[in-house]
Amino acid sequence: MNLDLHCHSVSSDDSRATVEQYLKWIVSLRKKGYIVDGIVLTEHRKFDIDLDYTELSDKYDVLVLKGSELDTRHGHFLVYGVTKQMLNKIDFGNVKMDSIELMKIAKESGAIAFPAHPGRFGIGFCEYSDSDLDFAQVSIVEHLNGSYRSGELERTEKLISDKGYAGTGGSDAHFVSAIATCLTEFRTSIHNEQDLVSALNQKTFRAITLEETRKPDDVN
């Protein structure tokens, strides 16, 4: 099952794509032979627990889940399986939150948090991973990110190699045509956020590019 674990809709201030436009695009990708099963919306610094994408998801037959991308003092972090309990304990708008505390509260709440685009210059976890801070809770990082600039993937892959982390994939799309350029392939079926957290904790996944999802018969 292939999910894009990192994308932004117009709910994020720097995105210009609606959720429905993403889903239409995914339908067009499927017609070209690509296998994309769903997306996880990771809006910047927010989580709307009441937003329900079931209708759109059913209309286009694309799984739509919700997460968040938070700014911390140790770089950006992706969060999946956000619960009311977690929302009560963490101010998602706090751009200087402690990532160690975030990961701890996420785990206690049944969620999971880990570094987004760690190789990104300036705001990636690589800038902090060798500090004296105790990042023992980190066991997963975002490996493939569709918005990497020159040199950032290499930094990420060195981090993964040095620390033995598992790696996810996400497009980090802010525009329609960027959705699903990078994905995470899961060995288990995922129907909701709880399934996603469980699969991430079991580390039954790998990062892949869109090209890797193409059915063999459709490869020219």
Next chain:
Amino acid sequence: MKYIEDIDLGDEFGPVQIEVRPDDVIDFCKTWIRDEENSKNIFNAAPTRFTDEEFAKSEGLPGAIVPGIMSMAYLARLLNTAWPDGTITQLDVVFRQLVLHNQTINLVGVVTDTVSDDSENYIECDVYIENNEGSRLVGGKARLNIPTKH
């Protein structure tokens, strides 16, 4: 002429390749920096981050940069080149990285939606300014009214 009926979601256009020459940026600034109320050109030769390498560096930039509105003009050029009979009704951009002088940039786009009914005929596109490494410096969403055969 290109008609709405001939356009499909996923159609790509471009690339238009541009060498960003400092003289072109200065010419753009001469046209752009105007006192609209008095219809006068008020550009002066005082250095700015858009026109002078050293001034830009003194502001902490890596070099002289292309004004955001000029980047938008580049994207408008891409759209007008691809759809000469279309009318741009929306161009909304996000500036993600600096566009520097003396850089080769590629303008590319892709159709992300087509709408054709009794009242309107338009396409929506993603448009990008990329550097030679394929890194996206500026991204945008555009809407164009397109002629119909009917």
